[in-house]
Amino acid sequence: MGRFGLLGKTLSHSYSPLIHGELGDYEYSLFEKKPEELREFLLHDKFDGINVTIPYKTSVIPYCTRLSEQASAIGSVNTITRLPGGALYGDNTDYFGFFYLLKKAGVEPASGKSIILGSGGSSRTVLSVLRDLGATEVVVVSRTGPDNYQNIDKHKDAVLIVNTTPVGMYPNNGISPPIDLKIFYKCRTVIDLIYNPSRTKLLQQAEKLGISNASGLSMLVAQAKRASELFTRTHIPDDVIPTIVSVISQISQNIVLIGMPGSGKSSIGASLAETMSRKFVDTDEWVERAAGKPIPEVFADDGEENFRKMETEALKELCKLSGFIISTGGGIVKRQENLDIIRQNGVVFFLDRDVGELPVSGRPLSQRDGVAALAEERLPLYSQWSDYTVAVRGVEQTAADILNFFSGSFEE
Numbered sequence: 485m486g487r488f489g490l491l492g493k494t495l496s497h498s499y500s501p502l503i504h505g506e507l508g509d510y511e512y513s514l515f516e517k518k519p520e521e522l523r524e525f526l527l528h529d530k531f532d533g534i535n536v537t538i539p540y541k542t543s544v545i546p547y548c549t550r551l552s553e554q555a556s557a558i559g560s561v562n563t564i565t566r567l568p569g570g571a572l573y574g575d576n577t578d579y580f581g582f583f584y585l586l587k588k589a590g591v592e593p594a595s596g597k598s599i600i601l602g603s604g605g606s607s608r609t610v611l612s613v614l615r616d617l618g619a620t621e622v623v624v625v626s627r628t629g630p631d632n633y634q635n636i637d638k639h640k641d642a643v644l645i646v647n648t649t650p651v652g653m654y655p656n657n658g659i660s661p662p663i664d665l666k667i668f669y670k671c672r673t674v675i676d677l678i679y680n681p682s683r684t685k686l687l688q689q690a691e692k693l694g695i696s697n698a699s700g701l702s703m704l705v706a707q708a709k710r711a712s713e714l715f716t717r718t719h720i721p722d723d724v725i726p727t728i729v730s731v732i733s734q735i736s737q738n739i740v741l742i743g744m745p746g747s748g749k750s751s752i753g754a755s756l757a758e759t760m761s762r763k764f765v766d767t768d769e770w771v772e773r774a775a776g777k778p779i780p781e782v783f784a785d786d787g788e789e790n791f792r793k794m795e796t797e798a799l800k801e802l803c804k805l806s807g808f809i810i811s812t813g814g815g816i817v818k819r820q821e822n823l824d825i826i827r828q829n830g831v832v833f834f835l836d837r838d839v840g841e842l843p844v845s846g847r848p849l850s851q852r853d854g855v856a857a858l859a860e861e862r863l864p865l866y867s868q869w870s871d872y873t874v875a876v877r878g879v880e881q882t883a884a885d886i887l888n889f890f891s892g893s894f895e896e
Contacts, residue, residue, distance in 0.1 A: 486532035488715050489513035491525070491564075493539055497654040497680045499732050500535060503705055506728045507712040507720065519543070526572065533565040533715040535577075535708070538650055541605030548574035558612045560605035563711045575714060578609040581707030582677075584725065586613065589698045591673050594618035596643035599636075601625050601661050606648040606677055633662045640667045647676040652684040657804040657828060660685035671695055679704050680806065681828040682737065688824050705729050734894040736806040739886065740826045742866055743835035744859060745814035746842040748876050752835060753811040756883040766811040770798040792819055799825045814858070817865035826869075831893060833886050834870035 488510055490500045495514045504512040515534065517525050522540060526547040536544050541560045545551070548561060549571035555561045561574035586593070593614045600607050600614075603626040614622050623639050625631045631639070645668065651661045665671060665686075674690035677700035683691070690697040705728045709720050739756065741749040750766055757764035768779055771794045775782050782791050795813055802810055803825050810830065816822050826832055839859045867873060872889045876882050 486715060487511050487513075487530065488533045488535075489515050489531060490535045490537060491515045491517060491540060491544070492537040493518065495537070498537075499679065499701075499704065499736065500708060502732055502735060503708045503728055504712060506731060507709060507724070508716055508718075510715065523547070531566070533563070533711070535711055536562045536564060538606075539604075545574060548572045550574070552576065554579050554612075558608045560608045562605070562609075562707065563714060565714050576609060577707040577710035577714070578606065578703070579613055580710045581703035581705075582610055582613045583617075584706035584722070585675065585698060585700070585703040586617065588702055589673060589675065589696065591644060591675075592617075593622075593644065594620060595672075596670060597621045597623065597639060597641055598644040598646065599623050599625055599639055599642045601645065601647040601663070602649035603629060604648065610646050610648055610677075636663055637667055641670050642668055643670050643672050645671060645674045647674075647678070647684075647686055650678070652676070652681075652686060653678045654680040654804060654806075657681050658685055658800065658825070660689070665689050665693055665695065673697065676700060677703060680736070681804065682733070683828050685824065685828075688827070701732065702726075702729055705732065730894045734891070736829070738803065738805065738808045738810050738830035739890055740803070740810045740812065740830040740832045741835055741886075742812050742816055742826075742832060742869060743814065743876075744837065744839070744842055744855070744862065744866075747814070747835045747837040748879065748882065749811040749835055751879050752876070752882050752886070753809045755879050756886055757809040759883060759887065760809070762807055762809050764809045764811070765802050765805075767795055767798040767802060767816070768811075768813050770802060771795055771813075774798070795819075796822055796825070803829060805829070814862070817862055817869055823869055831872070831890055832870045833889070834866040834873045835876050835882065836866075836873050837876035 489512055490498055495516045501512050541562050544561050550573050552575040555574045555576040558576050560576055563575045563577045565573050567573050598614050598619050600610050603624050611622055623631050625636055647661055649661055652659050674695050674697045676684045676686050678684050679699050679701040682699050687697045705725050709725055713720050741753050743749055754764050772778055774794055796819055799822055806829060839855055842855050874882060874885050
């Protein structure tokens with residue numbers, strides 16, 4: 485059937501093998517290459533077709549004997565197929581992918597000014613699509629160009645902002661291009677081509693401001709669909725795209741459990757992980773390993789504030805992962821910054837157990853302040869932070885309820 489794959493510098497975050505596994509019955513591998521390895525790979529490897537990602541979308545062009553009209557016009561190649569005789573043919577399926585994403589998001593580029601963050605290969609593709617769809621004013625913002633992050637406020641009348649940079653992409657979660665969306669008083673849509681994490685810091689700010697927003701996952705799947713057609717020389721209907729987006733989202737999203745100390749997060753999380761064949765992690769266990777002592781001793785020796793800082797560090801490391809079951813400490817809601825961390829790649833479940841049933845043994849704050857006082861402070865926050873509230877009805881039944889809610893959240 486052929487040998488295909490993805491060429492890039494750092495690919496551990498890639499969902500492309502999963503996507504192509506849904507699209508066709510062919511081998512699809514990750515070709516992680518350093519810049520000095522690029523020439524040898526392109527000239528001598530026996531692949532039949534490859535996708536190309538950061539940072540090689542322009543670097544591969546000299547090795548292509550022919551370019552498609554679109555790739556030539558854009559100056560960026562993200563798909564290469566082998567011609568009869570062995571020569572390489574460069575194409576750009578990102579164009580179709582971004583076109584699909586814009587239409588899905590209901591964006592009309594002709595309605596006002598658009599800003600593109602970044603000036604690399606993906607930026608060129610986005611610029612080409614926006615212009616073809618009638619955009620009258622498109623501003624490309626880079627670090628050193630005439631339009632840059634120091635003078636971006638002169639474009640605060642933009643209605644669309646598209647991030648094409650890798651800033652905030654796994655594993656560097658939690659950072660954002662240096663712009664503040666609050667100044668863009670006309671902005672109606674923010675698109676971040678990053679898809680891991682699914683909610684970047686930029687998209688989370690857009691969400692808080694009530695601005696329509698979208699990640700790059702639909703674009704990724706759409707361009708892969710078009711690339712698969714080139715690989716296999718077959719037609720694939722567009723209606724497979726939302727189906728595969730749903731599949732990848734369900735596989736990649738974490739299930740994050742929050743709730744009162746003693747509500748059963750660890751036992752229910754472990755049961756759910758076994759049922760779903762996922763890995764289970766516990767922030768309290770992470771803190772204990774980092775501190776080298778049990779939680780009660782951390783409180784006694786270092787104080788609650790130091791414990792909370794360690795807890796946030798645990799969240800930053802664990803919540804950037806994909807497809808895990810994550811149990812959090814009962815006080816996770818005491819620091820507002822933790823909310824964005826757990827929501828960047830996760831569906832959040834509040835385990836609601838009757839306060840009278842909650843144990844206090846080995847739980848410093850429950851013993852010090854009393855369960856009722858903790859509940860009064862935290863229960864409203866659990867409800868605000870969660871996507872779903874699940875009544876605790878025993879370990880297996882509660883795990884089953886979570887799975888039902890989780891699966892249902894990805895139905896089309």
